Amino acid sequence: MLSLNLFHGRATPDEELDDWGSDGPVLGPFSFIQVTYGSHIKLGFLLPDGSEPPPEQDWLPDLCIDEGVVFYDGVYYGDFTIKAVQPADLPQLTPIQRHVLQPQPQSTTP
Numbered sequence: 001m002l003s004l005n006l007f008h009g010r011a012t013p014d015e016e017l018d019d020w021g022s023d024g025p026v027l028g029p030f031s032f033i034q035v036t037y038g039s040h041i042k043l044g045f046l047l048p049d050g051s052e053p054p055p056e057q058d059w060l061p062d063l064c065i066d067e068g069v070v071f072y073d074g075v076y077y078g079d080f081t082i083k084a085v086q087p088a089d090l091p092q093l094t095p096i097q098r099h100v101l102q103p104q105p106q107s108t109t110p
Contacts, residue, residue: 001050003028003085003093004041004063006070008078013067015076024077025094033082039065041080048095050087 006024010017031044031052040062047053069076085093 001029001031001046001085001087001090002033003083003089004030004033004043005081005083006072006075006077007080009075010069010078011075013069013076021078022075024072024075026092027072027095028093029085029090035065036062041065041070048090048093050090 004027006027008017008020009022009024027043029046029048029050031046032042033044034042036042041064042062045053064071066076069078070080071077
């Protein structure tokens with residue numbers, strides 16, 4: 001099993017940081033993590049207990065890498081680490097939430 005650890009968070013992709021930025025969540029568990037063309041992170045979704053989901057529930061949208069940063073839950077992260085996890089680590093992981101994967105368009109309403 002694998003986890004995806006996000007680091008060096010910022011509010012916008014081009015924000016200049018005086019420090020390292022915020023630590024992000026440790027997402028998982030996943031059966032695989034694949035980076036495609038440096039722009040998408042494909043995730044092999046597992047249930048929080050580490051078991052395989054039913055086939056109709058195993059699809060998960062990609063995380064996007066935009067301008068060199070990964071977007072998740074309203075924050076852009078400059079770094080990520082892929083780590084092997086043991087069953088004892090499962091309670092410490094943040095189950096990925098489908099609704100926070102893509103940046104939402106900014107409202108143009110005044």
